[in-house]
Amino acid sequence: MSQIDFDVAHLLAGSLVLISFLELYQDRLYALLNVYAAHALVLAASVAWQAYIQDAPHLYVTAMIALVFKAIIIPVALHRIIVRLGIHREIEKVVGVGSAMLAGIGLVALSVVVMLRVTQQAGPLAQEDLAFALSVVLLGLLMMVTRRNAVGQVVGFMSLENGLVLAATGAKGMPLVVEISVAFSILIAFIVIGIFLFRIRERFDTVDVGVMDSFRGEHR
Numbered sequence: 515m516s517q518i519d520f521d522v523a524h525l526l527a528g529s530l531v532l533i534s535f536l537e538l539y540q541d542r543l544y545a546l547l548n549v550y551a552a553h554a555l556v557l558a559a560s561v562a563w564q565a566y567i568q569d570a571p572h573l574y575v576t577a578m579i580a581l582v583f584k585a586i587i588i589p590v591a592l593h594r595i596i597v598r599l600g601i602h603r604e605i606e607k608v609v610g611v612g613s614a615m616l617a618g619i620g621l622v623a624l625s626v627v628v629m630l631r632v633t634q635q636a637g638p639l640a641q642e643d644l645a646f647a648l649s650v651v652l653l654g655l656l657m658m659v660t661r662r663n664a665v666g667q668v669v670g671f672m673s674l675e676n677g678l679v680l681a682a683t684g685a686k687g688m689p690l691v692v693e694i695s696v697a698f699s700i701l702i703a704f705i706v707i708g709i710f711l712f713r714i715r716e717r718f719d720t721v722d723v724g725v726m727d728s729f730r731g732e733h734r
Contacts, residue, residue, distance in 0.1 A: 519567045520639055523684075526560035527646035530680060531622060534653035534673060538614050541605050543596050543665060547589045550669050554584030557676045564683045573683055580679065588672065596665060608660045617660075621652040643684030650677030 533553045540546040558581035565573030607614070629645035654674030658667045 519563075523560070523563055523567060523639060524642055524646075526556060526563055527643050527680060527684070529556050530560065530676065531646055531649045531653070534650050534657075535615065535618055537669065537673060538618055538653065538657055538660070539611055541607070541611070543605060543663070544593070546605060546666060546669055547592050547596075550673065551585050551589040553673060553676060554580055554589075557679060558585060560680060561683050576679065576683065580676075584672070584676070592665065592668070605661060605663050605666050608662060614656065614660050618653050618656055621656060622649040625649040625652060640684055644681055647677045647681035647684060650674070650680060653677075 530553065533549060533556060536549045537546060537553065540549055558577045561573055561580060562577035565571065565577060609617075625648040626645045629648050630641055633641045633644055651674050654670050654672075654677060657670030657673060661667050661670060
């Protein structure tokens with residue numbers, strides 16, 4: 515593997531971490547969905563580059579799935595859902611942006627320290643890609659717990675899944691049948707989440723999970 519192959523792989527993986535921070539920073543739903551689309555687009559580019567440098571043609575299928583479903587279909591569908599639901603454009607947060615960003619920096623540092631120690635026997639490319647992947651996963655989890663809006667939590671979940679895909683491809687890929695099954699599982703989960711969002715909106719007239727908590731026990 516040449517130095518340029520190594521550098522481009524790390525540039526793309528590092529860009530995913532940076533875009534995860536941009537997702538944490540966003541306070542509007544439309545902007546968050548646009549940033550998620552960019553996140554998925556960079557993931558597709560990263561997987562395609564891994565397919566090239568690993569000489570693993572099946573990873574091109576994974577890259578195409580990420581491009582079509584994650585970067586195009588799902589963001590467009592979520593845009594339409596929030597328009598149909600009439601959801602307020604502001605994203606309700608549990609903590610402020612500054613606190614979330616500081617927590618995110620701590621999680622990235624933790625990911626680098628843990629993965630570099632755990633994967634000492636792996637090659638340098640796999641080591642650092644797995645560190646970036648764990649960072650993306652933890653930042654996705656952080657976004658899920660710091661957002662009160664259900665749509666924001668869905669985006670956090672999908673960002674987390676992007677980190678898992680990055681980890682799998684950085685560790686010399688995974689079988690094609692597994693990639694396809696994961697992609698369809700995510701698609702089915704997205705459809706179910708969309709249905710539940712409509713039902714929640716009809717029942718509670720909001721998708722703010724904090725507001726929904728106040729309904730507990732009212733009809734006991």
